[in-house]
Amino acid sequence: MQAIEITKLTKNFKNTKAVDDISFSVVEGEIFGLLGPNGAGKTTIIKMLTTLLKPTSGEAKVWGNDVIRQRDEVRNCMGIVFQEPALDNNLTGYENLDFHTRLYGLKKELREKRITEVLDLVELQDKANVLVKNYSGGMQRRLEIARGLMHYPKVLFLDEPTLGLDTQTRRHIWEYILMLNRKEKTTIILTTHYMEEADYLCQRVAIIDFGKIIIQDTPKNLKDLLGGDVISIEVTQPEKAMISMKDMPWIKKISRHNDIIDLNVEQGETKIPLLVKIDQEQAGFSIKSISLRKPTLEDVFLNFTGKTIRESETNQNFGNKGMARRHHQG
Amino acid sequence: MKLINYSAIYVMWMREMKRFLRSKSRIIGTLAIPMFFLLSLSFGIGPSVNLGGIAKGVRYLDFLVPGIIGMNMLFSSMFGGLSVLWDKEFGFLKEILVAPVRRSSIVLGRISGALTTTLIQGVLILIISFALGFKIVNAFSLVSAIIFMILICIGFIGAGIAFASILSDTQGFSLITQFIVFPIFLLSGALFPLANLPGWIKWLSMIDPLTYGIDGLRGSLIGISQFYPLLDFSVLLVFDFLMVFLGTWLFSKTEV
Numbered sequence: 001m002q003a004i005e006i007t008k009l010t011k012n013f014k015n016t017k018a019v020d021d022i023s024f025s026v027v028e029g030e031i032f033g034l035l036g037p038n039g040a041g042k043t044t045i046i047k048m049l050t051t052l053l054k055p056t057s058g059e060a061k062v063w064g065n066d067v068i069r070q071r072d073e074v075r076n077c078m079g080i081v082f083q084e085p086a087l088d089n090n091l092t093g094y095e096n097l098d099f100h101t102r103l104y105g106l107k108k109e110l111r112e113k114r115i116t117e118v119l120d121l122v123e124l125q126d127k128a129n130v131l132v133k134n135y136s137g138g139m140q141r142r143l144e145i146a147r148g149l150m151h152y153p154k155v156l157f158l159d160e161p162t163l164g165l166d167t168q169t170r171r172h173i174w175e176y177i178l179m180l181n182r183k184e185k186t187t188i189i190l191t192t193h194y195m196e197e198a199d200y201l202c203q204r205v206a207i208i209d210f211g212k213i214i215i216q217d218t219p220k221n222l223k224d225l226l227g228g229d230v231i232s233i234e235v236t237q238p239e240k241a242m243i244s245m246k247d248m249p250w251i252k253k254i255s256r257h258n259d260i261i262d263l264n265v266e267q268g269e270t271k272i273p274l275l276v277k278i279d280q281e282q283a284g285f286s287i288k289s290i291s292l293r294k295p296t297l298e299d300v301f302l303n304f305t306g307k308t309i310r311e312s313e314t315n316q317n318f319g320n321k322g323m324a325r326r327h328h329q330g
Numbered sequence: 331m332k333l334i335n336y337s338a339i340y341v342m343w344m345r346e347m348k349r350f351l352r353s354k355s356r357i358i359g360t361l362a363i364p365m366f367f368l369l370s371l372s373f374g375i376g377p378s379v380n381l382g383g384i385a386k387g388v389r390y391l392d393f394l395v396p397g398i399i400g401m402n403m404l405f406s407s408m409f410g411g412l413s414v415l416w417d418k419e420f421g422f423l424k425e426i427l428v429a430p431v432r433r434s435s436i437v438l439g440r441i442s443g444a445l446t447t448t449l450i451q452g453v454l455i456l457i458i459s460f461a462l463g464f465k466i467v468n469a470f471s472l473v474s475a476i477i478f479m480i481l482i483c484i485g486f487i488g489a490g491i492a493f494a495s496i497l498s499d500t501q502g503f504s505l506i507t508q509f510i511v512f513p514i515f516l517l518s519g520a521l522f523p524l525a526n527l528p529g530w531i532k533w534l535s536m537i538d539p540l541t542y543g544i545d546g547l548r549g550s551l552i553g554i555s556q557f558y559p560l561l562d563f564s565v566l567l568v569f570d571f572l573m574v575f576l577g578t579w580l581f582s583k584t585e586v
Binding site for chain 2: 072
């Protein structure tokens with residue numbers, strides 16, 4: 001069964017197309033990632049799927065329920081952890097969870113059991129009776145994740161679940177997400193602009209930029225598209241270096257990024273000696289450094305958009321000041 | 331899905347109670363303003379006031395207390411409804427909006443929460459007024475006064491929710507206070523009899539719903555009123571239905 005089906009979904013704000021004619025589907029039990037820079041439209045997609053925003057056009061179904069015509073049914077089968085905090089700071093952690101269980105109509109005997117369970121899971125038992133305003137950012141995040149799981153949602157939306165967390169907490173939350181997916185068979189849709197997060201967690205990802213899906217597949221297939229390994233060389237005269245390298249038969253793809261040239265090759269470690277053999281003096285450039293790496297989703301993003309994810313963020317925020325401002329406020 | 335979800339109403343009410351009881355400054359703050367008004371006006375200008383119209387010969391303190399209670403009901407109710415704006419600002423509104431609960435139940439829960447805290451304040455002001463020498467007609471006065479307090483609250487909480495639903499952030503809050511809440515307060519006859527007002531202002535005060543609330547309170551507590559109590563009651567009831575309907579309708583259109 002399809003947990004989520006989106007057809008030609010579009011959302012216009014006053015003068016921008018935040019989400020532009022997007023279609024994809026998520027299979028039951030899958031962890032699906034929406035990957036892209038800030039302001040690419042990921043959160044807008046999540047808001048439409050969780051009935052917080054009405055789509056301008058197109059159709060979306062969550063667990064078979066239409067997000068416009070069957071909003072209550074959609075709300076019943078999904079849970080969400082928002083990007084910005086959505087806790088009541090003047091209540092304790094326990095009270096925030098209790099509020100949630102009652103709002104979702106959990107039976108009395110189930111309420112306490114479930115609260116204890118999720119508090120254990122995110123290791124906040126000893127902070128349960130502390131006001132949320134005295135929690136650290138990481139603790140608030142964990143509490144929100146705990147809350148999103150309380151009512152056994154069929155589909156769980158995680159909007160930048162580890163944004164602003166330290167590495168250790170991030171790892172912890174990753175393991176937790178994987179465990180949840182395995183144990184409770186929860187379908188998970190997460191947005192992130194951390195490539196390694198998407199790579200580690202997601203069975204499939206869709207790369208989004210400027211409100212459009214650029215490509216979607218499994219992380220492995222996406223990386224395989226680039227073909228083998230990536231050799232990055234830093235040189236003094238990139239133009240000249242490009243000319244002298246472009247006819248080498250073992251280079252599958254060559255791309256330049258400022259002073260860095262990326263070469264897609266098979267078995268990269270055997271190709272470095274070949275690079276060093278080029279007569280640099282004659283070609284008029286010199287190599288400053290060489291590095292070899294297995295391709296990451298960051299390379300995939302770079303390959304399909306021609307920009308690094310950070311550059312893309314800068315552009316989008318310049319092009320769309322309103323969005324940039326909203327992010328700061330959030 | 332249940333049309334009226336008691337669990338959701340209860341939890342919204344409970345949240346408001348906890349927040350109210352936890353913020354000591356809020357309890358003191360909400361009582362301070364009516365106290366200042368009561369003390370400064372009744373002792374300061376009271377002796378030099380010569381009430382006209384229906385209130386001829388009434389002590390200014392007795393005239394003032396129902397007005398100050400009404401004022402407190404207006405401010406607290408409006409702010410109670412407008413507190414949706416703070417939930418919007420701090421993100422908690424999203425948690426409420428994605429829940430599988432009808433918007434009408436959320437609004438009813440919020441109304442019951444704000445209604446309870448406002449009534450507590452109203453009763454406290456009444457107790458303090460007794461200490462200052464305020465006298466009521468008889469014990470039944472209290473029952474009918476509380477009915478009028480409830481009617482005033484429900485309508486203005488609904489109005490507060492309606493305003494909060496169309497405003498996007500807390501910036502609009504002071505605008506509402508200055509251009510809606512204060513005129514409603516000043517035109518309601520809370521501080522002075524409406525009899526002496528020039529014609530056109532009198533007309534404005536006639537379309538001010540608080541006028542009927544304060545008239546009802548005065549009729550209940552000190553036995554002096556401009557209109558029949560049943561008229562006050564009916565006007566407020568209609569106002570309440572309209573505002574609750576409007577508040578629910580606008581709130582259900584909220585997007586965040």
